[in-house]
Amino acid sequence: MKSKIKICGLTRECDIDYVNEAGPEYLGFVFAGSRRQIDEAGAARLKSRTKSGIAAVGVFVNAPAEQVIRLMENGIIDIVQLHGQETPSYVEEIKRRANGPVIKAIRVGEEEYPSAFFEEYANAGADYFLFDSGTSGGGYGGTGVVFDWNRIPKTPLPYFLAGGLHAKNIGTAISHAQPYAVDISSGVETNGVKDRDKILEIIRRVRDV
Ligand SMILES: O=C(O)c1ccccc1NCC(=O)[C@H](O)[C@H](O)COP(=O)(O)O
Numbered sequence: 001m002k003s004k005i006k007i008c009g010l011t012r013e014c015d016i017d018y019v020n021e022a023g024p025e026y027l028g029f030v031f032a033g034s035r036r037q038i039d040e041a042g043a044a045r046l047k048s049r050t051k052s053g054i055a056a057v058g059v060f061v062n063a064p065a066e067q068v069i070r071l072m073e074n075g076i077i078d079i080v081q082l083h084g085q086e087t088p089s090y091v092e093e094i095k096r097r098a099n100g101p102v103i104k105a106i107r108v109g110e111e112e113y114p115s116a117f118f119e120e121y122a123n124a125g126a127d128y129f130l131f132d133s134g135t136s137g138g139g140y141g142g143t144g145v146v147f148d149w150n151r152i153p154k155t156p157l158p159y160f161l162a163g164g165l166h167a168k169n170i171g172t173a174i175s176h177a178q179p180y181a182v183d184i185s186s187g188v189e190t191n192g193v194k195d196r197d198k199i200l201e202i203i204r205r206v207r208d209v
Pocket residue numbers: 008009028030032033034035036059060061083132140141142143144145162163164165183184185186187
């Protein structure tokens with residue numbers, strides 16, 4: 001099956017126009033501390049500009065559950081991505097109160113995770129994992145750093161592959177890892193902002209794999 005695509009870290013109205021034209025399955029709004037951070041009012045404005053059929057993923061790092069639930073209830077996001085140290089019981093609370101899909105991001109570095117670690121998140125109701133670069137990239141996400149795809153753990157859930165993907169490595173990444181979806185941010189930017197041509201190009205490549 002073809003990998004789906006998430007373009008993350010959108011902050012401007014023109015970014016929404018680019019994804020509306022390119023047609024990924026998911027876009028991402030980063031509510032965590034980041035140069036890509038967006039506030040709730042900004043995300044609401046961009047969401048209302050987004051074509052139907054593109055699901056908005058809210059990216060959070062150890063955020064209060066109330067904020068995540070409010071954004072879901074207000075229809076500003078459709079999916080929750082937890083990119084910090086959120087526990088399985090936090091996932092359970094979000095699932096119970098926000099009633100939507102949850103992606104639990106895991107940073108892949110030197111650490112070995114026992115299989116029980118993943119099962120606990122799956123049992124708590126997580127729908128997907130997202131594997132991203134470890135702390136050597138500096139920061140929680142959006143680092144543009146690739147990790148060793150041989151270290152992708154075996155897990156009971158479908159997963160998003162993230163971390164330093166761009167037009168030149170995306171084909172190899174998909175062939176190697178066969179992820180449910182790919183997640184791209186830095187690789188579709190020029191001078192720190194989203195680049196229409198790079199978004200169109202990477203989506204064409206993913207569709208062609
Ligand atoms: O993108 C950010 O700035 C960010 C900040 C803090 C937590 C998560 C963040 N991004 C999460 C994502 O889903 C990114 O798309 C993912 O890390 C891949 O980013 P990149 O390596 O730049 O393609």
